Amino acid sequence: MSTIEPDTRDWAAVLDEGCEECGFTGNEDLLGVRTTIAEAAAAWTPSLGAPNASERIREDRWSTVEYAAHLRDVLTEFRARTLLMLAEEAPTLPNFDGDAVAVESDYRSQNSADVLAGLETAAAAYAATLADIGEDQWRRTGLRADGREFTIASLTRYGLHEVQHHLHDVTSPDVTSPDITA
Template identity: 40%
Template sequence: MPIIPDEKDWTWVLSRPCPECSFDASTVTPVTVAGSVANMLPRWRAVLRRPEVTERPDANTWSALEYACHVRDVFALFDQRLNLMLGSEDARFENWDQDRTAVEKDYAGADPAVVSAELTAEGEQIAASFAGVREEDWVRTGLRGNGSKFTVLTLSQYFLHDVVHHLHDVDG
């Protein structure tokens, strides 16, 4: 059964803590981004080893496997966005339809072991990319298709919230 699309604008997490997962963007600094990603990877791998990883808790909620597939793709997407911001002035990137991607890539039918390896590789890549950002580049800007403006720092904060929030979603 398809999931009801999440059409919320989550950029509010940049100005106040998330009441659901307790993520506080103000605690994210250029020094902490890469380590935060690296520290979450073992937790995601543990989630993917659960026997019930493919089971949806209800008809309107992704399974832990589907969330892990989403996070794998978030890692890749934000690595692309980061590199776009670092490579061009006032980079522009399209909105992403995560629900369409879930259907097109058959998140529900994915192999948890394969997803674990892919999520780890993509997570290590985005951590390395953030670790390589030069001090003067954290203020570079990008604009999402819906008009949301980011600096490299606020992009990292927004990105980390997504990964932390979904770990919370799956009790990881």
């Protein structure tokens, strides 16, 4: 069994630069983002239903199940971060090491049906939280441990990038970078 090298890129840079790989611009409309997140799990159903969903097609890339498990956990984390930003003034956001979580949670051996159910739950919960955000709350802030400031709006767009990019990871065979940290 091979080990995937940890990804050290600061993926939050896509908020400023966009992402050529998946087409994310960083300027997406927040109402559209909420809808996309709410519908995220449905987009994964065909990929997770494939007979090879648990197989790593390349040694340096996660399987579809691993990417979906990561997305499930990212959406859960982003919802928790959003709730924290709503509850506290400029909190320090908890660290999320996607590589460590993947190993600790043993993404590689998770069942695709269970992962899909968890992704459905996480996407619905995060979308419901976003649906309750008032216009003035989108500007509330939180700080990542490295000092990067997010507003609820930018964190939500970053969540959209996760949804969009990871679906691209499993549906585009020419993608070359393992995107595994949030």
